[in-house]
Amino acid sequence: MLAFLQDFAPEGEQSFIDWEWLGDNFTEDVVPAFLQHIFLCFVSLAIAIVIAVPLGILAARYRWLYPPLTIVTGFFYTIPSFSMFTILLFIVGFSVGVTPAIISLVLYSLLVLIRNVVTGLDSVPPETKDAARGMGLTDRQILWRVELPLALPVIVAGMRIAIVTVIGIAVIGSYIGAGGLGDLIFDGITRDFPTLYVTGAVLATILAVGADLLFVGMERLLSPWSRRAGGAT
Amino acid sequence: MSEFMGVLQRPDFIENLIIHIEYVVLATLFGILIAIPVAVLVHRSDTASTVAINIGNVGRAVPSLAVLVLMFPLFGLGFDSALFALTLLAVPPILINAVVGLRQVSAQILDSAKGMGLSGRQVLTGIQLPIAAPIIFAGIRTSAVLVVASVTLATFIGGGGLGDYIVEGYQRNSSAIALAGAITVGILAIITELGFATLERTFTPKGLRIAQKRGRATK
Numbered sequence: 001m002l003a004f005l006q007d008f009a010p011e012g013e014q015s016f017i018d019w020e021w022l023g024d025n026f027t028e029d030v031v032p033a034f035l036q037h038i039f040l041c042f043v044s045l046a047i048a049i050v051i052a053v054p055l056g057i058l059a060a061r062y063r064w065l066y067p068p069l070t071i072v073t074g075f076f077y078t079i080p081s082f083s084m085f086t087i088l089l090f091i092v093g094f095s096v097g098v099t100p101a102i103i104s105l106v107l108y109s110l111l112v113l114i115r116n117v118v119t120g121l122d123s124v125p126p127e128t129k130d131a132a133r134g135m136g137l138t139d140r141q142i143l144w145r146v147e148l149p150l151a152l153p154v155i156v157a158g159m160r161i162a163i164v165t166v167i168g169i170a171v172i173g174s175y176i177g178a179g180g181l182g183d184l185i186f187d188g189i190t191r192d193f194p195t196l197y198v199t200g201a202v203l204a205t206i207l208a209v210g211a212d213l214l215f216v217g218m219e220r221l222l223s224p225w226s227r228r229a230g231g232a233t
Numbered sequence: 234m235s236e237f238m239g240v241l242q243r244p245d246f247i248e249n250l251i252i253h254i255e256y257v258v259l260a261t262l263f264g265i266l267i268a269i270p271v272a273v274l275v276h277r278s279d280t281a282s283t284v285a286i287n288i289g290n291v292g293r294a295v296p297s298l299a300v301l302v303l304m305f306p307l308f309g310l311g312f313d314s315a316l317f318a319l320t321l322l323a324v325p326p327i328l329i330n331a332v333v334g335l336r337q338v339s340a341q342i343l344d345s346a347k348g349m350g351l352s353g354r355q356v357l358t359g360i361q362l363p364i365a366a367p368i369i370f371a372g373i374r375t376s377a378v379l380v381v382a383s384v385t386l387a388t389f390i391g392g393g394g395l396g397d398y399i400v401e402g403y404q405r406n407s408s409a410i411a412l413a414g415a416i417t418v419g420i421l422a423i424i425t426e427l428g429f430a431t432l433e434r435t436f437t438p439k440g441l442r443i444a445q446k447r448g449r450a451t452k
Contacts, residue, residue, distance in 0.1 A: 078426045079419045080382030086399050086415035090408035168296035172386065175403070185302055189389055194306050201299035208294040 018195040030184065034203055037180035040098070040173065041166045041211075044105035048162060052110050053155070056117025057143070066118060073111035081108070081169040085176045101170065101178030108169060109162035116158025120151030153223035160215030167208040171200075181207070240398065240413035250417065252312075253394040256319055256384045257425070261377045263316075264323025269369070272331030273357065282332050289332075292325035297383040305390050315384075315392030322383055323376040330372025334365030366436045374429035381422045385414075395421075 022030070059066040076084075084104045094100040124147050132146045148155075174182025181204045188197025240246060275281035301318045308314040338361050346356045362369075388396030395414045402411020437445075 074426075075423070078378060078422050080385050080422050082382070082385040082396060082399055083415035083419040083422075086402070086411050087419070090402075090412050090415075164294045168294075168298075171296045171298045182298065185298060186389075189302070197302050198306065201296075201302045204296045204299045205294070208296055209291055212290060212294045 017198060018193075021195055022199060030199060030203070033179065033181050033183050033200070034207070037167070037170055037182075037204070037207060040101060040105065040170045040178060040180050041163060044102050044166055044170075045109060045159065045163050047102070048106045048109035048113055049159070051106070052113035053117055055110075056114045056155075057121065059114065060118045060121040069114055070111070073107075073114060076107040077111040081172050082175075084108075085173065089176060096177035098178050100176060101173035104173070105166045105169060108165055112161045112165070113155075113158045116154050116161075117151065120154030120158075121147055123154060124150045153219050156215060156219045156222055160212060160219065163211045163215060164208050167204065167211055171204050236407075236409035237413055240410050241417075246398070246413065249393055249395055249397055253381075253384050253418070253421065256316060256387065256392075256394060257377060257380050257421075259316055260319035260323045260380045260384075261373065263320040264327050264376050264380075265373060267320070268324050268327035268372075269331050272328055272335055276332050276335040282336060285332050286329055289325040289329035292321070293329070297322055297379070298386050298389070301383070301386050301390050301392075310391035312392055315387040315390055315394075318390075319380050319383055319387070323380050326375040326379065327369070327372040330368050330375075331365065334368030334372075335361050337368075338364045363438045364441060366438065367433055367441070370429065370433040370436055374426065374433065377425050377429060378422055381418065381425050385418050 055065075055069060059069050079087075081104060084107070085100060088094050088100040088103060089096065092100075094103075128146060128150070129142060132142045137145065170178065170180050171182040171185065174180050174186055181200045184200030184203075185197045188194065188200060271285065275285045300321055301315060304314045304318040308317060342360065342364070343356060346360045351359065384392075384394045385396035385399065387394045388400050395418045398414030399411050399418075402408065402414065
């Protein structure tokens with residue numbers, strides 16, 4: 001895709017960023033890679049949320065489910081992403097492209113999301129649930145109107161960790177043909193053209209930090225009652 | 234399968250496995266040596282702690298491959314350059330957990346320690362660090378596992394390690410070579426995770442363990 005740019009590759013040592021190149025090729029190469037990266041990450045996060053929230057709710061209700069869920073998703077979370085891609089391609093037999101990348105990204109997000117759904121639901125005080133029941137709400141109503149809204153800040157905190165992890169891992173996904181900002185990095189390395197890989201690395205960093213801040217903001221908005229300094233991990 | 238075992242027995246495979254482990258040990262160690270003193274310095278001040286935690290959060294957000302690749306124009310190719318990048322990756326999780334861990338020791342405990350006549354240094358080493366130990370170890374574990382995974386990418390800046398085989402496998406379209414690298418790294422990551430989980434339990438002070446069992450939080 002970038003083959004026609006070969007002519008622009010610098011000869012010998014030059015300044016690291018070739019601004020002219022960047023200006024000429026920004027809309028053609030950089031912007032699509034950036035958008036593809038956002039697409040990959042948010043699609044994966046959305047799929048992971050659809051899987052993790054029901055599982056988390058079940059695990060909060062039926063406690064025996066929680067340890068096995070943690071072990072299985074913890075296993076996925078621990079396997080290094082480059083290994084996971086390789087296993088999906090060479091053992092499971094996926095062909096190179098977007099699908100194995102999205103599958104890995106979803107698998108990575110599950111542990112954090114499920115854990116935070118369970119922690120969030122656990123943090124709802126029993127008195128609050130009792131009060132809701134006393135007001136005549138059914139179990140389903142309590143879940144949707146009381147427990148989930150109160151657990152939401154913790155669930156969003158999980159999404160924040162998940163999206164930041166996923167943005168970082170998606171960079172490596174380019175190696176197996178998923179596209180995104182990793183394309184710029186790997187092309188830059190192959191062609192020994194620093195402008196490309198520095199651009200890719202810097203944009204990936206900006207995207208990850210931006211997503212982190214976005215979710216911190218959401219977390220704050222969703223929990224106006226607990227605005228205090230120094231929440232972490 | 235026999236081809237797979239063949240790759241595992243290549244002398245350069247053992248060499249790269251050792252390099253891989255060397256990276257993990259050194260980067261995690263340097264990470265600890267940087268993060269814990271900083272945490273000890275900042276934890277008494279609210280502002281400094283918030284700044285440290287925010288820097289840690291931003292640091293954690295930076296993609297591993299981005300950190301490694303950005304070292305390249307600064308320090309060139311090779312082991313040192315990769316080790317520097319990996320150390321940068323190892324610092325944030327330990328820093329965040331150390332600051333949070335030291336700060337969550339309750340004021341009453343600190344008061345009673347002072348009341349017993351302990352000096353500032355004794356309070357730190359005898360009370361705060363042991364109580365914070367499990368949280369700090371959790372941070373070290375996160376870092377170590379992150380480094381095991383990130384070393385795989387050191388191959389892109391000529392740093393060696395097991396990532397070499399994954400890349401070689403892709404280039405030569407050989408599943409035996411790629412999987413030899415990928416599976417070994419996977420096992421290494423799981424061993425690291427489980428090993429540190431055990432250490433974490435060992436380093437939880439006895440009193441704290443009893444308190445945890447009774448469901449009393451440290452707060």
